[in-house]
Amino acid sequence: MNMNAGTIKFGTDYGKKFQTVAVSRYANSDITWEKAYKSNLAWEIALFNSLSVELDMFKDHRTNILMSRGDIPSTMGLRTTVRANIGEPQIRN
Structure with a gap:
C-alpha cells in the first residue's frame, strides 16, 4: 500500500x-516458481586415433514465467497491473 499517494x-x-x-x-498466493524442462543428447566417436567427431543437441523449454496480465479490462478499477505465472516462450522453427 502506498500511504502517500496524493491529497484530496x-x-x-x-x-x-x-x-x-x-x-x-x-x-x-498462486504465484509459483518458473518451470524448466531440459534435455541434452551427446554423441562422440573417435576413429584411428586421429579423427574424432562430437555432436551435442540441447533443448530447453520454460513454462509458468511470471508476467503482467494484459487482458484485464479497465472497467475493473484496478490501479496497478496484476502478475501471474502465464508466460511461455513462442517456439519458432
Missing part, C-alpha cells in the same frame, strides 16, 4: 486536505 480536498471551500492511499501491488 474536501469542504465547501476545499480547505480540508486529506492524504490518499493507493494499492501499489496486489497479492497473488
